[in-house]
Amino acid sequence: MMSARRIPLLLIGAFAALYLIWGSTYLAIRIGVESWPPLMLAGVRFLIAGVLFYAWLRWRGVPSPSAREWRAAGLIGTLLLVGGNGGVSVAEHLGVASGVAALAVATMPLFALLFGLFWGQRARLLEWAGILLGLLGIVLLNLGSNLQASPLGAALLVFAAASWAFGSVWSRYLPLPAGPMASAAQMLVAGAVLLVLSPLTGERLTQMPSLAGWAVLAYLVVFGSIVAFSAYLYLLKTVRPAAATSYAYVNPVVAVLLGIFFAGERIVAAEWLAMLVIVGGVVLIGLPQWRRGQ
Template sequence: MPASRRFPLVLIGAFLALYLVWGSTYLVIRIGIESWPPLLMAGVRFLIAGSLLYGFLRWRGVPAPSWAQWKAAGAIGILLLSCGNGGVTLAEHAGVASGVAALAVATVPLFTLVFGRFFGHRNTRLEWAGIGLGLAGIGLLNLGSNLQASPLGAALILFAAASWAFGSVWSKSLPLPAGPMASAAEMLVGGAALLLGSALSGERMTQMPTAAGWGALLYLVFFGSILAFSAYMYLLKHVRPAAATSYAYVNPAVAVLLGILFAGEQIGVEECVAMAVIIGAVVLIGVPQWRKVPASVATPADALRGELSK
């Protein structure tokens, strides 16, 4: 297969991994924290995934990151994994439904545009309109019974979304290791930070995890971390940040459906309206990111659109 066609197929696979796998991880996290302390589970998840990926890459001859690359990867790992994923895990432990957590995280593209201003990106009027609509959606979401019942969970989930967005934008200008080694280094540092947070907060295992708890951890390690997170870091290097965070269009619907079917979660009218508003805002700000650009400045994302239109 020609390299020009293999590249779009890799992009398609990476997007599918984010859309479907990450949409399911919200429910799996909820299952996991029934057996594991939240920060401990998240830390073990990323430390195992990072160690496996790092060991495999070194065995394949990939050079170890330099000190500058370790520092850059560590900063992004703490923002995306320790603060981002750790915040989501803590929010679900505080009582936020998995579907509502996914919906709140759908605000990542909105935060991405806001933080992009710090790095010289200029937003269009359409993007600012999307940000305003998204803020209205966040307000509606907080009127729902789910987040009102857990103010701490609401604060944690928005902090997680903001941390993830800032790390995603900042990563574009840092000297990260090439390819999957960036994911491995970030997971190692982010996982270690989560385990430190677990120890400092006094988390303790009171009993052995159930079979479902072990299964959730393994799913999060191999699918949610090694597969999906590596796909996300790949996309951050090859498409615009708002395109890489477009999984926010699909994850809430996947998470809400799985939460209703398998966990008996209930989503109120306010949350349903908020879902429509937030996803509408994310689609609105995605329009400028996916518009046509001249061939001389085309990105891999533009190449993907051209390939799909054939």
């Protein structure tokens, strides 16, 4: 009985972490890139989080990953955190509003379903309906002023969504380290890759970050990386990819509201309508999952 009760509570907690914490990270990144170069911010964030998480796990007696597991973790970490998070950070640095960035990343579940077909996964009718509804929302989103003002930012967000989706699906078939060690290994590798890419792309830290920049870094390390990313990897191993990636539909609500109230971002009518349509898609995507009782 205890076990049966713990599993639903753990699932609820994991989904809440993704929906609420990751929704807030879009605003945090926007504040952060005002003080940090975008790839450098992401690299420092994940390297610190990875070192802390790895050290804590080793102290608790968790074995270090094998060479095979390190390679798998490096591949997935690069797709999720370098391509995914790095792309979002650069797009926001280019001026895309944090709420609109979250809305654009909502294309990710569409890519996840398409990539899943390569591994023989079959999408249910309701999942396809939810994805199509989300795609309609993306079309509406592109009618707004934010993405039209930054075509490169829009392209980076689509790339970030595709990279994250491919890594999410592929992770189910690679020999990743067990449990939270997978998070630590992926963040360590991705942090190192991002910090190599930062100077190669011409990034330089011309002055020390502001107090807000340091505070944002701390928030992203602890909550955005260690807490939420671990919850995401847990869900990838527990539920279908379409459900695990459904946070991309809920994050925009949190991100848009935070951007309006705390950053003065302006969302036009087409973007509000896009948000309503996109959020509606998560209901359709989640129904098959919850009907199975998982």
